[in-house]
Amino acid sequence: MSESSRTQALDDKPQWMQRKERGSFFLLQLMRRISLAFGRRLSRPVVYGIALYFLLAAPAVRKTSRSYLKRVLQRRATWGDLYRHILAFASTIHDRFYLLNDQADLFNIQVFGAGPIAEHHEKGQGLLLFGAHMGSFEVLLAHSRNNHFNSCVAMYPENARQLNRALAAINPQAIADIIPLGQIDSMLAIHHKLNHSAMVGVLADRAAGPDQYLSLPFLGAPARFPTGPFRMAAMLGQPVYFMTGRYCGGNRYEVHFEPLADFTGVARSQRDTAVRDALQQYVATLERHCKAAPYNWFNFFDFWEPAT
Numbered sequence: 685m686s687e688s689s690r691t692q693a694l695d696d697k698p699q700w701m702q703r704k705e706r707g708s709f710f711l712l713q714l715m716r717r718i719s720l721a722f723g724r725r726l727s728r729p730v731v732y733g734i735a736l737y738f739l740l741a742a743p744a745v746r747k748t749s750r751s752y753l754k755r756v757l758q759r760r761a762t763w764g765d766l767y768r769h770i771l772a773f774a775s776t777i778h779d780r781f782y783l784l785n786d787q788a789d790l791f792n793i794q795v796f797g798a799g800p801i802a803e804h805h806e807k808g809q810g811l812l813l814f815g816a817h818m819g820s821f822e823v824l825l826a827h828s829r830n831n832h833f834n835s836c837v838a839m840y841p842e843n844a845r846q847l848n849r850a851l852a853a854i855n856p857q858a859i860a861d862i863i864p865l866g867q868i869d870s871m872l873a874i875h876h877k878l879n880h881s882a883m884v885g886v887l888a889d890r891a892a893g894p895d896q897y898l899s900l901p902f903l904g905a906p907a908r909f910p911t912g913p914f915r916m917a918a919m920l921g922q923p924v925y926f927m928t929g930r931y932c933g934g935n936r937y938e939v940h941f942e943p944l945a946d947f948t949g950v951a952r953s954q955r956d957t958a959v960r961d962a963l964q965q966y967v968a969t970l971e972r973h974c975k976a977a978p979y980n981w982f983n984f985f986d987f988w989e990p991a992t
Contacts, residue, residue: 715730715734715778715781716781718730719778719781719782720781720782720785724778724779724782724790724935727778728778731771731774731775731778732771734774735767735770735771735773735774736767738770738774739763739766739767739770744984745770745984746766748983748984748985748986748987749761749766749769749770749984750766751986751988752769752903752981752983752987753765753766753769753978755903755904755905756903756974756975756978756981757978765979768979769979769981772931772933772979772980772982773982773984775931776819776820776822776931776982779791779820779822779823779931779935780820780822783820783822783823783825783826784822786829788823788826788829788830790935791823791826791935791936791937792934792935792936792937793823793826793827793936793937793938793939794936794937794938794939795827795938795939795941796938796939796940796941797940797941797942798827798831798939798941800925800941800943801813801833801883801925801941802831804883804923805831805833805834805881805883808881809881809923810877810878810879810880810881810882810883810884810922811878811883811884811922811923811924811925812878812883812884812885812886812913812917812920812922812923812924812925813883813884813885813886813924813925813926813927813941814885814886814887814888814913814914814917814924814925814926814927814944814966815885815886815887815888815926815927815928815929816887816888816889816928816970816981816983817887817889817890817981817982817983818889818928818930818970818973818974818977818980818981818982819928819929819930819931819937819977819980819982820929820931820937821837821885821887821929822929823929823937823939824885824927824928824929824939825837825885827929827939828883833883834880834881834882834883835882835883835884835885836862836863836877836882836883836884836885837862837863837884837885837886838862838863838864838865838870838873838874838884838885838886839862839863839864839865839886839887840864840865840866840890863877863884865886871916871919871920874916874920875920878920878922885927886913888909888910888913888914888966889909889910889970889983890910890983896910896911896912896915897909897910897911898911898960898963898964900963900964900967901967902967902970902971902987902988903971903974905988906988907967907987907988909963909966909967911959911960911963914945914959914962914963914966915955915959917945917947917962918947918950918955918958918959919955920947921947921948921949921950922947922948923943923945923946923947923948924943924944924945924946924947924962925941925942925943925944926940926941926942926943926944926966926969926970927939927940927941927942928940928973928980930973930976930977930980931977931979931980932977938977940973942969944962944965944966944969945958945961945962945965947962
């Protein structure tokens with residue numbers, strides 16, 4: 685295997701899990717109350733102030749944003765670029781309050797590539813939807829609810845406990861539909877959902893704890909991507925689709941679905957090759973969407989940091 689695609693194993697927590705969650709539960713609760721009491725239009729100016737605060741008061745966020753934007757824009761990022769990046773992130777968090785409160789009608793949501801997803805649903809077949817920390821995951825869930833799809837989310841909840849508590853106050857079912865990853869029975873829970881025709885969403889660009897990684901070209905330099913989600917898909921023998929809910933400014937979102945791989949019937953001896961091919965396709969697809977919507981990438985840590 686080449687240097688750019690060798691498998692690496694890490695036994696410590698990744699950098700993203702070592703960062704303390706910013707903000708406080710009180711502020712999130714206050715923001716929730718303001719948002720739902722005054723509505724999206726009247727409360728949105730607060731979002732601009734929050735984005736400005738993080739731009740000025742979070743040098744680590746500025747540094748990682750500048751590094752990413754330089755890669756994806758292929759030029760030096762300006763302060764305006766940095767602010768636009770952070771504002772997009774703050775906007776998707778603000779919109780969560782409304783999407784989880786069953787107010788998707790506030791948004792102009794365009795959907796692309798959902799035909800095969802609907803076909804799986806009509807046939808009573810489960811599948812895996814692999815996304816990334818890009819755009820809005822909640823707009824994808826809103827699309828599923830509006831189409832009466834049986835869906836749930838498998839995720840690492842450790843780094844967003846305060847936010848999850850605030851969101852649970854809006855819609856407890858949103859938290860109930862989360863399968864926590866990194867636990868002994870996580871695989872069994874996912875398998876159970878798939879057997880009951882559920883679509884299980886996974887953000888596949890990060891991992892927690894020990895995992896194997898492939899170092900693959902991403903926006904001009906090698907970056908580590910966890911193989912765990914794809915090894916899970918291979919073990920469960922499931923089809924995998926890429927998904928993203930891109931924020932387009934204002935109240936506009938685009939939901940995209942694209943086929944990535946089908947592990948149905950893949951022999952055990954072929955799994956490693958199938959996993960590598962699927963992960964390479966995932967990274968290429970993610971890169972394409974980053975270039976199309978550069979301010980939607982919300983991994984505010986050094987994604988290209990080499991393993992130590």
